[in-house]
Amino acid sequence: QVQLQQSGAELAKPGSSVKISCKASGYTFTSYYISWIKQTTGQGLEYIGYINTGSGGTNYNEKFKGKATLTVDKSSSTAFMQLSSLTPDDSAVYYCARESQGWYFDFWGPGTMVTVSS
């Protein structure tokens, strides 16, 4: 069955960076894009961007350009998101999600909580 496993919670200091992973299983990894979504205050969802898992090509929501960097390791079926120059506003739960052939998100990872605090 399709599964997306994400790395554990992160506690980071302002100005630092974190790198979150999303390991896929149960399907052909390179046949589907992986997207990343931010959730703050347990309710609102914000789209960060996607990575073409076959080519490594990326597309970012303008708001997250310079903040998020998406990469992929096809050999381990893992997608990564690095968040840089962290501020308290980056504290959130970050989800990876598989983008279906129809562009909606059919499977989601369990989320990774990032807390930015001095």
Place this chain on the structure above:
Amino acid sequence: DIQMTQSPSSMSASLGDTVTITCLASQDIGNYLSWYQQKPGKSPKLMIYGATNLEDGVPSRFSGSRSGSDYSLTINSLGYDDEGIYHCHQYYEYPPAFGAGTKLELK
């Protein structure tokens, strides 16, 4: 960017009720609209895609509809398992956008 205005932000209903959640798109998105259910501490789960198509395994008590730029999620015969936050999502145009979410509680 396309904006999705979701209402209500929260609601309370009784067991067995029928409830409707609505999203209004700021411009035409065709049927490129999906709905997700999110339980506390869990990730969102796909319920409806293409505005009206039920995802496999989702109870038929859930349905999606469209009237112009208004999209609705209706839940019939409400049960305690239906509590959670519901999100709409447009994927017609990049970047994809979500509504602000509707928190559904049972009385």
